[in-house]
Amino acid sequence: MNRQPPAFLERLAARLLPRASREHVLGDLSERYTSPARYIIDAGRTIPFVVGSQLRRLAPYAAALAARVAVSLLGIPILLELFRVTMRLEPSINSPGWFSLLWLLCLFALLAGKRPLRQTEEQPLERRIATLQSASSNTFVVGVFYGATPFLQILSGRMSGLAAPTLDGQFSVNLSVFVILCLGLVMIGVASSQLRSLEQQLEQA
């Protein structure tokens, strides 16, 4: 009869291992099992490498998602500036929107010159374009929500019978900040769920 490692040690190792490698690494450790001490040494010399390797494999996806979120968030001050210019509300050359636009252009330049981290058959240019398209659509959605905010305020003011708040009033600023924070949280949530689904795809591959 084959000796098996203690269940609690296996459970601990399973918790520490990434899902993509769990099954076969636990099997290999189990096959090499001779004693609990040996199992702990084996696991201690294996798991950090497996975790590190999995992180390296996910790094390009995580970097792409981080860039997508960063680009989307950078779009907010630009849209704010456009909104201020459109509504003739104190446009200024020193406002954060222009710095944001400059930084965004720098980011695009950096991304354009970046080499893919993995030597796969994928077309890096197509992947980059897809990322930028996705970032643009995210920014557009944020812009639509943000642009609609003052009109929603006026509408809600009319519906409740209260006086419609002015566009440059404190109410407008508070509500806009609230909406931006909510959208930021939603985008972070979407990004993390995308990361999880990518991890599942890698597991299946």
Add this chain to the structure above:
Amino acid sequence: MAKGGFAALGPFEQMVLSAILVLDDHAYGVSIHEAVEELAAPKTVSLGPIYVTLDRLEDKGLIASRLSDPTPERGGRAKRCYRLEAAGERALKESIAAAKRLHRAVEKAWNPAHQN
């Protein structure tokens, strides 16, 4: 990829690829580790770097893997079996050819009398 379309292999990658080639259908974590330990003797190799190298070689498209059926001697867990891809075989052949060229050059330098 190196010039000429071949992936440049490190010495450890060469050993892992050679182990997979030798083991054929029985190449999985534990058996690859044992084969690499034999090739690397007297140095000892732990299991962790083997997984890292296997992941890297798979990302480069030099090897492919699949999960086998679970077996009772492994606590009912599956093996991840590896096999060489055509690109992996080409890269290994190129590495061996480079090692032979290096060997000949060193032999010539150390034994000038053997030159034609």
